[in-house]
Amino acid sequence: MDNSDVVIVGAGASGLMCAIEAGKRGRKVRVLDHANRPGKKILMSGGGRCNFTNYTIEAENYISHNPHFCKSALSRFTQWDFIDLVQRHRIPYHERLHGQLFCDDSAKDILNALLAECRQYGVLIELNCRIDKLQVAANGGFLLHTSLGERRAESVVIASGGLSIPKMGATPFGYRIAEQFGIKVWPTRAGLVPLTWQADDSQRFAPLSGIAVPCRVDYGGRSFRENLLFTHRGLSGPAILQISSYWRPGEALTIDLLPDLDIGERLRAERSAGSKAKLQNSLGEYLPKRLLQALLDQNLLAAAAANCSDKQIAAVAERLHGWSVKPNASEGYRTAEVTVGGVDCDSVSSKTLQSLQVPNLYFVGEVLDVTGWLGGYNFQWAWSSGWCAGQYV
Numbered sequence: 220m221d222n223s224d225v226v227i228v229g230a231g232a233s234g235l236m237c238a239i240e241a242g243k244r245g246r247k248v249r250v251l252d253h254a255n256r257p258g259k260k261i262l263m264s265g266g267g268r269c270n271f272t273n274y275t276i277e278a279e280n281y282i283s284h285n286p287h288f289c290k291s292a293l294s295r296f297t298q299w300d301f302i303d304l305v306q307r308h309r310i311p312y313h314e315r316l317h318g319q320l321f322c323d324d325s326a327k328d329i330l331n332a333l334l335a336e337c338r339q340y341g342v343l344i345e346l347n348c349r350i351d352k353l354q355v356a357a358n359g360g361f362l363l364h365t366s367l368g369e370r371r372a373e374s375v376v377i378a379s380g381g382l383s384i385p386k387m388g389a390t391p392f393g394y395r396i397a398e399q400f401g402i403k404v405w406p407t408r409a410g411l412v413p414l415t416w417q418a419d420d421s422q423r424f425a426p427l428s429g430i431a432v433p434c435r436v437d438y439g440g441r442s443f444r445e446n447l448l449f450t451h452r453g454l455s456g457p458a459i460l461q462i463s464s465y466w467r468p469g470e471a472l473t474i475d476l477l478p479d480l481d482i483g484e485r486l487r488a489e490r491s492a493g494s495k496a497k498l499q500n501s502l503g504e505y506l507p508k509r510l511l512q513a514l515l516d517q518n519l520l521a522a523a524a525a526n527c528s529d530k531q532i533a534a535v536a537e538r539l540h541g542w543s544v545k546p547n548a549s550e551g552y553r554t555a556e557v558t559v560g561g562v563d564c565d566s567v568s569s570k571t572l573q574s575l576q577v578p579n580l581y582f583v584g585e586v587l588d589v590t591g592w593l594g595g596y597n598f599q600w601a602w603s604s605g606w607c608a609g610q611y612v
């Protein structure tokens with residue numbers, strides 16, 4: 220039997236951070252993962268450059284049934300603390316739009332830094348390890364039955380992540396453990412995920428695949444100004460990924476394709492000036508012609524602004540500023556970056572991340588019902604929650 224003070228299930232972002240912190244405190248830490256290498260999602264993140272945090276991290280950037288839960292951890296281990304780690308390891312990085320921080324070279328730099336700290340603090344990582352059963356041991360602590368043998372620990376940390384990208388090793392392990400101990404799990408759904416066309420829209424819009432335009436997308440009181448990307452299956456790009464975490468099937472999104480201008484006013488001005496230019500040329504200054512052809516009446520596009528009625532101009536403005544799209548579905552966990560929902564935050568201490576029902580059982584990272592926006596927020600949650608649990612396990 221192999222004894223440890225702490226067993227962490229999941230060698231991803233939150234598990235490694237928790238392991239480092241517990242190791243620093245002199246705890247004997249073992250990390251178990253069924254994958255053949257640690258931190259696979261770190262490696263594939265941010266297009267291989269890992270958007271590891273954001274200059275602005277607020278509770279408002281997270282979705283949860285308890286919107287206050289994330290505040291404690293995020294304020295105790297902040298983006299500045301993670302940036303400090305990145306700088307200590309001399310990892311070159313840069314800022315992109317909206318305060319997002321990415322590695323200059325490779326996401327490997329982040330993983331290597333975490334693994335170096337794990338080695339420094341004596342953390343043992345066991346890979347290719349299937350966990351068959353977790354139970355409370357007769358004389359306290361936990362017993363884990365694994366494909367590598369039995370493992371005993373005083374504390375167990377569930378850092379097994381969400382359901383996105385099953386091919387990368389995502390499993391519902393953490394939810395099953397919570398349920399086993401009677402801890403509530405909120406229903407899960409794919410987040411930060413492309414949305415697909417309804418059959419009718421598919422015919423009309425699939426040929427636009429590859430077109431990207433800036434837009435503002437609105438749904439359920441949320442609004443994001445980002446790029447929109449047409450794909451052959453549906454809509455993607457940062458605007459859609461952001462809103463997808465809120466979107467519910469059967470409902471429509473409203474997309475403003477010209478958020479920086481009032482196209483009705485422009486066209487009325489052209490009409491007053493007696494413009495003979497065809498609408499498709501006037502509008503073509505702002506939007507790709509193929510997109511205009513898919514969205515607007517062809518006769519109208521062939522008309523000159525000078526000949527347009529108020530009603531026609533209003534119709535153009537309504538379509539381009541308030542395009543209503545009812546997606547069919549999301550692409551699901553196969554391509555989602557995150558899982559919305561998960562282990563109930565009210566069942567876990569926001570300070571220690573310990574279960575309120577089961578002493579010495581902890582939940583960190585994405586397995587919890589905390590889902591960040593696109594932009595480094597999910598990794599920051601993983602670092603912050605892992606760090607906090609690491610102080611107590």
Ligand code: FDA
Nearest residue numbers: 229231232233253264265270379380392584585595597598
């Ligand atoms: P994480 O998924 O990192 O780790 C869980 C670990 O548990 C894995 O190693 C897995 O193998 C293991 N595991 C699962 N089930 C198990 C079982 N049954 N037994 C044993 N081990 C098990 N976020 C961000 O902030 N910036 C970004 O740039 C990106 N980019 C990005 C791209 C892509 C393609 C994806 C899919 C996701 C992102 N994300 C992101 C999201 C981010 O990767 C994610 O939120 C964190 O990795 C979550 O960290 P966790 O430690 O909770 O889980």
